[in-house]
Amino acid sequence: MIKLFRYLKPYGATIAAILVLLFFQALSDLYLPTLMSDIVDKGIVHGDTDYIIKIGGYMLLVAGGSAICTILASLLSSKIATKFGRDVRREVFTKAESFSLNEFNKIGTSSLITRTTNDIMQVQQVTIMIMRMMITAPMMCIGGIIMAVSKNRQLSLILVVVIPILIAVIALVASRGVPLFKVMQVKLDRLNAVVRENLTGIRVIRAFNRNEYEKERFKEANGDLTNIAIKVNKIMAFMMSAMMLIMNLTTVAIIWFGGKLIDTGNMEVGSMMAFIQYAMQIMFSLIMVSMMFVLIPRAEASAVRINEVLDIVPEIKDPEQPKDTSNERGYIEFKDVTFKYPGAEEPAIENISFSAKPGEITAVIGGTGSGKSTLVNLIPRFYDVEKGSILVDGVDIREMSQKGLREKIGFVPQKAVLFTGTIAENIRYGKEDATIDEVKHAAEVAQAADFISNMKEGYDAVIAQGGNNVSGGQKQRLSIARALVGKPEIYIFDDSFSALDFKTDAKLRTALKEETQDSTMIIVAQRVSTVMNADRIIVLDDGKIAGMGTHKELLRNCDIYREIAASQLSEEELNA
Incomplete structure (x- = not known):
């Protein structure tokens, strides 16, 4: 989580102001019990009303100053934490925008959403608490111990016994809670994934009557998250109960032994009352620290997930000195291009070579899984080729800026x-x-x-x-x-006419031919009727080029294309 705190640098002056305010708040809170002790021991015991009024006025001023410092510190820390969350969200979103499709697939859409929202919110909330509690708690704890010892050293021995017990409880809670908080974020990812799939796939779910199955999936994911949350809350409940029990027993012990000291004349009533307040301040500061020990691990788990996104080095980068092709007009050339998806044993496409010129229509056809979409996804550089090169206007696309390359392309996805x-x-x-x-x-x-x-x-x-x-x-x-x-100079249509009827498809192709006559057009299609008038048809089979030519040429010399055409066209159309 410390790595993320680099985004707090712009707010250094405000953080310094918060530290000053919290310092004065701590001094005020530590001074109040001493003033109360003076009122009891010097005012009430001696019946000195003027002294009571005078010190009471000081107490009001000190309490008012403490309240002002607390309010200002809370306001500033909330503002900084909110801006910090905004900055980190912007960085995560910007980083995700630079990812290749491969990097998106590694993390997953649902996980990216969780990291950008819930995880950053966890870190943001803990940042507020760190600025408020982690700074105030040590001041109050150390100051409280010093003031308590100054009131009575003998009674301070009670704190020597109590503080290690409190620390032991905190350590126990932290050791049990940390692993659960890490699991909790994973379970939340899973729940988000199930909900997202349900919402985006609602039509398919209803069409196949899978409502009950999806309800069970959600119930399982929701139940897993709930069970972890219950375990965490049980630990929290145990901690709070143990803390309150220790605090109450400590108060009883102070009153018991303090009463004996008062009886022997070794302590005054006001000093004992002040000692009780200092003891409570010490224990409350330790409770605040314990809360941080419980919440920080969850925020740390979130911070690790956020840093995973921020630390990813995008596979696809712009060159330091991108080449300019703004004067050219969209000439595309594939030179022995091979590409394999991460984790795959076989290449999705292999040794692909062809060229496409402005004013020409290049069509790509083939069976399912033959590599058609993979081929066109390489042109806008959604992925980088493994071997070979893709040239646009004579320049390798890896030597062009991504923005410059994609400005040349009008892409219609599948x-x-x-x-x-x-x-x-x-x-x-x-x-x-x-x-x-x-x-x-x-x-x-x-x-x-x-x-x-x-x-x-x-x-x-x-x-x-x-x-x-x-x-x-x-x-x-x-x-x-x-x-x-x-x-644009280049049009890529990745099976973009599949949902159109034949009449609309024909009208659209006629209109497109006129509109894009000066541009390079690449069409991926399943229908032979969509591609048969193309200047060049590339037939893919198992990632390799099985044939290339015009419709008539391929009917004569490409068995795979002839089979596809025979399954879609009539005998008359085939022989036309």
Whole structure:
């Protein structure tokens, strides 16, 4: 957790102010019992009303000063901890934004969400307590011991017995609680994963009548978290009960032995009352420390998880001096490209070589798992190739900045993803400053204008989270419009027409051909009808190129393509 405290550096002056305020608060709190002792021993015993009023006035001033210091310290520490949490959240989010897809897969989406929210909140709350308790508690404990000894050394022997017992209880609680807090965060990750899957997959769950199964999954994950939480709370309950018992027994012991000292004339009543308060301050400070020992391990477990994210060195980095290709127009070349997913035994694609030029349509087709999506995911550099190289405008993409590379590309993913906001805002995601005319034109080319116009609010209609209020085909068309609006040099359509009917598919391809005639287009598709008019068709089989050419050429010399075409086209279409 100490590593995370580097984000507190900008607030050094404010932290120093908090320390000063807490110091004066501790002095005030330690001085009050002495004033009360003087009122009893010198005022009440001698019946000196003026002295009582005078010292009582001092007590009010000291108590008021302590209250002001406490309020200001609490306010400042809360502000700093909140800003600290904000800064760490920003760093974690920024770091996650730089991850490759491989790094996302390593940590997991649910775990990243937990680390960005719950884990940072744990650290933030403990930071407040550290600034308040970890600073105040030692002051109060040491100061209380000094003041208690100054009141009566004989009675202080009680503290010599009590303090080690308190420390032993704290050590016992910490040894039992630390492992449970670490497990608790893992269980919370698991619960978040189950809830997220339930919410995102609700349609599939209902379609297959798996509601009861999912309820059991949630019940199990929720039960695991609850059981750990109960164990933790039992430990906390034991600690608080033990502390209160020790405190009450200590008070009884002080009164018992203090009474005997008063009887023998070795102690005054006011001094005994002050001694009791100092003893309580000492024990309360130890309780505060014990609370920290219980909460810090949980925050430490959270801090470790946060640092895991912050310490990851992204696999994909920009070069120190990226090459500029802004004057070029989207020429793509694959040179003996091989890529293998981490942990996989066999490459997903192997020895892939081809080129795609502006004004041409390059299509990629093949069976499920043949490597089609992997191939196009390498172009925007979502992953880095293992062997070979990918050139865009004659430059290896690893020598270009990621921003510069991706500005050249309009990417339509296999799974259409929309964001919460209006239709216009979703289309403008491809070009932030796009005019409404540009937005409408992109929608018309993507064959989305008709269904948008049928919506009550048109382009201002709100898209629900995940695009759940539009159909699969509408999602795909909006995703295509989003790619079109920026007029990039390279278009990548990763099976982006699968949810469209044949009529819409044909109209869209005709409109796209005219719109993208000066750009390089790469289409991944399952339908032969979608790719048959492409300038170049690449047939993938088990990650390798099984054939490359036009539709007619592949029908003559590629068995795999002929099989795919025969399964989708009529005899007349095959022989046309």
